[in-house]
Amino acid sequence: MWKGLLAAMLMAGATASAAQSPVEGPLFDPVGGYRITQYRGVVGDAPADVMRIDTAEARRLWRRGAILIDVNPAPGAVRDPQTGVWTLAEPHQTIPGAHWFAESGRGVLPADIETWFLSGVRRLAEAHPHRPVIIFCQADCWMSWNAALRLRRARVRNIRWFADGLDGWRDVALPTVSARPE
Incomplete structure (x- = not known):
């Protein structure tokens, strides 16, 4: 049970960090690729x-x-x-x-x-x-x-x-x- 919960948490963290990738996500303009915040x-x-x-x-x-x-x-x-x-x-x-x-x-x-x-x-x-x-x-x-x-x-x-x-x-x-x- 703990292994399953830990695996789910790790997957959620990987998904969250993928959303912050250098070419997509809220930090970058998805069309031009320019950094737009922070x-x-x-x-x-x-x-x-x-x-x-x-x-x-x-x-x-x-x-x-x-x-x-x-x-x-x-x-x-x-x-x-x-x-x-x-x-x-x-x-x-x-x-x-x-x-x-x-x-x-x-x-x-x-x-x-x-x-x-x-x-x-x-x-x-x-x-x-x-x-x-x-x-x-x-x-x-x-x-x-x-x-x-x-x-x-x-x-x-x-x-x-x-x-x-x-x-x-x-x-x-x-x-x-x-x-x-x-």
């Missing part, structure tokens, strides 16, 4: 056709003029859809030279944010076609993963995903500067 959490592999880089490689590429794209959120900020101007509720620090596209790492984006993000990154990438595009937010954050996938699907080339993001950058005492959204 953005802070362990992130596995990079999106298909996107190279994952560590802090040392991000620093090396930064020194060589890579295009850095910060997709950290802007808590409490408001973007005027007519002018594109952001009113920030709190300051934001980023890697020197990075372009901050606030809120563009969410799984579901308002049309104006998606257009602003994709057209802005394309403009930067086309101006410097041989430079890699490095996407980042924080360590253990799905927003940069989402943004890298979105750019890859938009056919932006030479994308790198800096999974450790600002946390990894700060961990080795690299400089940051105050930023405003692009």
